Amino acid sequence: MRLPSWITQHLAALRAVLVLTVLLGILYPLAVTGIVQLPGLRDNANGSLVKTGETTVGSSIVGQAFTDADGNPLKQYFQSRPSAAGAGYDMDSTSASNLGPESIEDTLGDPALDPNSADGDGSSQALLSQVCSRSKAVGELEGVDGSRPYCTADGLGAVLRVFYSDGLSGTVTRAVSVNQRCPATPFIGTYEGVTVECAKFGEDYSGGVLVPVRGDAPADPAVPADAVTASGSGLDPNISVAYADLQVNRIAQARGITTDQVRALVAKNTTGRALGFMGEPAVNVLELNLDLDSTYPFHG
Structure with a gap:
């Protein structure tokens, strides 16, 4: 028995929906999820989380504030650039001003x-x-x-x-x-x-x-300019070398160490230009502050 054409058309459409749902809604996401868990891709895919022991303290690709409960800068830490994302570095409100x-x-x-x-x-x-x-x-x-x-x-x-x-x-x-x-x-x-x-x-x-x-x-x-302007996303984890250098004397005094010791850690946590010519060298604030704490602990 030959089915009416409108029924065969609807059945064909239903089959297409089912096939595409399996391919694009199940198999493709599973394949991508599996690929990004390969070594070299896993950290970025999982948010580039940074841990101290078993405690997650942040992400190397998302900035955060280093302030006290009243919003005042903690003098023993390098400060991030300003953020216009929510109340500051709010990943649910990433934006510029x-x-x-x-x-x-x-x-x-x-x-x-x-x-x-x-x-x-x-x-x-x-x-x-x-x-x-x-x-x-x-x-x-x-x-x-x-x-x-x-x-x-x-x-x-x-x-x-x-x-x-x-x-x-x-x-x-x-x-x-x-x-x-x-x-x-x-x-x-x-x-x-x-x-x-x-x-x-x-x-x-x-x-x-x-x-x-x-x-x-x-x-x-x-x-420097990046000390007074927010990034486009409001989540920039880096500061310029110039802004890091401006903070060296304060950090050295707060931690009771020499400026040369602080500058050595700044250099260690500085990344160069992408491919050698794109962008500017940058300093990752979270990684630098963690390096400070592990190398020269602050005793208040």
């Missing part, structure tokens, strides 16, 4: 709200102020000049809203340091003969022209 070079004006929070509450006070920092505040903090931690171009001495973006008599031109009638909330003292006293004001919550400064002010910071800051 998505802020670009034009992000220079902060959003001031409502002083009537608690900035530490669950909802916050509505404030947010522009990328420029994030970079400035991080550079200031790293400079203080490492005992170097943390100043950068276009940053105020208090670690904010040095940005004015300048109002002109004819809109976008003419004489300056008003200048506001938009990232410095009152009663802060503006980073410069006057701009083209007009006294610079601090910023007040609720005032509309959109009619002014945004003017970043370079200041007198050195063109080549002491604090």
